[in-house]
Amino acid sequence: MHVDLTTTFPRRFVPAGADAGDWAQIEPLFRRLLDQVPDSPAALERWLEDVSELKAALGEERTRRYVAMTCQTDDPDRERAYLDFVEQIIPKLKPMAHALDEAYLHSPHRRMLPARYALFDRLAANRVALFRPENVSLETEETKLKQQYQKITGAMTVQFRGKEHTLQQMVPYLEEPDRATRQEAWELVVRRRLDDRDRLEALFEQVLALRARIAQNAGCADYREFAFRELERFDYTPGDCLRFHEAVETAVVPLVRRLQAGRRTNLSLATLRPWDLDVDPKGRPPLRPFQTVDDLVAGVEEIFRRVDPELGQQFRFMRDRDLLDLESRKGKAPGGYQSTMHERRVPFIFMNAVGVDGDLRTLLHEGGHAFHMLAARHDPLIDYRETPMEFSEVASMAMELLAAPHLGVFYPNPDEARRAQREALERVALLFPWVATIDAFQHWLYTHQGHSREERRAAWVRTFARFAPDVDFGGYEDVLDALWHRQLHLFIVPFYYIEYGIAEMGALQVWRRSRVDHAAAVRQYREALALGGTRPLRDLFRAAGAEFDLTVRTMGPLMRALEEALAGIED
Ligand SMILES: [Zn+2]
Numbered sequence: 001m002h003v004d005l006t007t008t009f010p011r012r013f014v015p016a017g018a019d020a021g022d023w024a025q026i027e028p029l030f031r032r033l034l035d036q037v038p039d040s041p042a043a044l045e046r047w048l049e050d051v052s053e054l055k056a057a058l059g060e061e062r063t064r065r066y067v068a069m070t071c072q073t074d075d076p077d078r079e080r081a082y083l084d085f086v087e088q089i090i091p092k093l094k095p096m097a098h099a100l101d102e103a104y105l106h107s108p109h110r111r112m113l114p115a116r117y118a119l120f121d122r123l124a125a126n127r128v129a130l131f132r133p134e135n136v137s138l139e140t141e142e143t144k145l146k147q148q149y150q151k152i153t154g155a156m157t158v159q160f161r162g163k164e165h166t167l168q169q170m171v172p173y174l175e176e177p178d179r180a181t182r183q184e185a186w187e188l189v190v191r192r193r194l195d196d197r198d199r200l201e202a203l204f205e206q207v208l209a210l211r212a213r214i215a216q217n218a219g220c221a222d223y224r225e226f227a228f229r230e231l232e233r234f235d236y237t238p239g240d241c242l243r244f245h246e247a248v249e250t251a252v253v254p255l256v257r258r259l260q261a262g263r264r265t266n267l268s269l270a271t272l273r274p275w276d277l278d279v280d281p282k283g284r285p286p287l288r289p290f291q292t293v294d295d296l297v298a299g300v301e302e303i304f305r306r307v308d309p310e311l312g313q314q315f316r317f318m319r320d321r322d323l324l325d326l327e328s329r330k331g332k333a334p335g336g337y338q339s340t341m342h343e344r345r346v347p348f349i350f351m352n353a354v355g356v357d358g359d360l361r362t363l364l365h366e367g368g369h370a371f372h373m374l375a376a377r378h379d380p381l382i383d384y385r386e387t388p389m390e391f392s393e394v395a396s397m398a399m400e401l402l403a404a405p406h407l408g409v410f411y412p413n414p415d416e417a418r419r420a421q422r423e424a425l426e427r428v429a430l431l432f433p434w435v436a437t438i439d440a441f442q443h444w445l446y447t448h449q450g451h452s453r454e455e456r457r458a459a460w461v462r463t464f465a466r467f468a469p470d471v472d473f474g475g476y477e478d479v480l481d482a483l484w485h486r487q488l489h490l491f492i493v494p495f496y497y498i499e500y501g502i503a504e505m506g507a508l509q510v511w512r513r514s515r516v517d518h519a520a521a522v523r524q525y526r527e528a529l530a531l532g533g534t535r536p537l538r539d540l541f542r543a544a545g546a547e548f549d550l551t552v553r554t555m556g557p558l559m560r561a562l563e564e565a566l567a568g569i570e571d
Contacts, residue, residue, distance in 0.1 A: 001526055003374050005317045009345055013050035020061035021085060023092055029054055030096040034103060041112040051100050052382045058093060059342035067348055070333035071325050073154045086143050091136050098131045120383050130229055132217045142210050148203055149491040152196050154333050158188040168328050168352045174278040175286035186275035190479045193486060200485045201453060212449055223446040227495040235537040240550050241439055241498055247555040248436040253467060255429055255559050260469045271472040287357040287420055289410035293327045296353055299409045300363050306406045308522050314374055315367060328352035336362045338369035345377040357420055360410060361400055368399030376532025387533045391540040393503030395529055401511035419571040428504060429562055433467035435501035438487055442495055457481050502550060508558045509546035
């Protein structure tokens with residue numbers, strides 16, 4: 001289970017000096033792989049490793065350019081470099097990658113490969129079945145539209161107290177005890193978003209139309225069917241998602257309503273308004289865990305060390321190798337992500353830290369992804385160094401929960417530490433209704449082809465109401481109507497959202513175990529991470545000590561455990 005950070009993965013097939021951003025140098029390598037037919041199962045294995053190496057070189061080039069662009073979205077050179085890759089390289093690469101998958105599927109030695117290749121085989125067969133040459137240019141178009149979304153939202157700023165603020169920089173004001181300040185900050189942000197409402201609606205309609213064509217080209221009844229196959233959801237169905245929505249409605253929404261009722265009482269309010277959700281319910285000043293990004297990095301490293309000393313070392317390695325870009329700056333894309341430098345097999349973490357408690361959670365979360373990547377770096381196949389997203393989010397979300405008892409690193413005052421811990425757990429409960437809302441809305445969006453803007457609005461409001469906590473949007477109906485615009489997944493990674501809910505169910509099971517036996521829970525967690533993508537989803541869950549079940553049968557007891565734990569943390 002030990003991860004060797006000193007191992008390097010020199011090129012064996014791709015020439016050492018080859019530039020993966022130059023198609024003239026890459027194309028001959030694809031040709032060579034296509035011409036050289038493996039003549040034995042062993043040769044086929046070696047060939048697959050060469051394919052993997054080439055894909056990793058291209059993957060790293062793409063990540064490098066993406067990272068550079070998102071770190072500075074207002075630098076036209078970086079944007080050009082990324083777009084060049086998206087427009088020039090990817091459309092040429094996709095048919096080649098498809099040809100390699102086909103060559104693999106036609107190999108007479110495929111059936112003689114060791115059992116380890118069974119999942120790879122399923123992935124390759126699915127990719128080939130779904131591939132349509134006519135979709136390549138549509139997907140390029142889609143990528144450019146997605147980039148538009150990032151550009152529109154990345155450019156959003158507001159003037160507050162005489163200073164220009166990014167929307168991320170406005171987040172801390174929602175935690176201010178002074179209600180008028182919170183309302184003012186909230187209104188500025190939502191009004192700024194509404195300024196681009198029509199642009200975003202129009203952009204979304206372009207995206208929807210493209211996705212419908214992509215699905216149709218692939219012979220799917222609708223884009224939902226396409227997305228389930230494209231996202232490699234082999235182990236669950238749309239029906240399972242609907243049962244997840246029911247489980248949230250039955251087991252989570254009542255708990256969230258009880259939590260919100262407590263918040264309302266503590267704040268002495270008749271109704272909760274949207275700007276009352278992030279403030280401390282007892283009127284204490286917001287938690288400010290760190291001043292500088294250096295403090296954040298040092299503290300989080302210590303937390304990881306307390307969860308498991310080796311994880312602390314891995315995080316230090318990332319810091320030393322310049323694999324972190326954490327502070328919020330104007331021009332930086334919003335949000336946080338972990339991305340992989342596929343060739344070096346190292347992770348990179350991007351986020352917009354401004355000094356709030358949520359920044360800790362983000363970094364702990366992305367850290368979990370990074371450990372996952374490192375744990376599986378030994379595997380020669382790029383497909384096996386990646387994990388189904390439903391499980392990769394277990395890595396990150398379980399890390400947030402495993403770290404919660406150690407938040408005292410940032411909060412020397414035990415009351416503050418308990419408060420942060422309580423918030424971390426409450427957020428888990430609050431996550432499920434939003435995940436169910438976004439997922440149920442997507443099921444509607446893609447099974448109601450040709451719907452009007454008004455029908456979409458009504459469907460959104462209906463879906464929102466089904467899972468809504470008791471929050472009064474009175475007077476802000478226009479804001480509520482367009483609330484989904486801020487959920488970038490709808491624009492950028494369609495259907496990718498329920499993964500967070502599925503994974504949180506897994507993470508909670510790891511957490512529940514850790515409360516009984518911390519060492520064993522961490523050990524199992526790390527063992528499951530080291531499996532990368534070499535096992536099906538259900539087996540990965542089992543390896544981590546969790547059951548893959550999206551129904552109320554599992555959700556009910558988890559919510560009871562969560563409520564019990566919350567009752568035990570008096571802050
Ligand atoms: Zn994540």
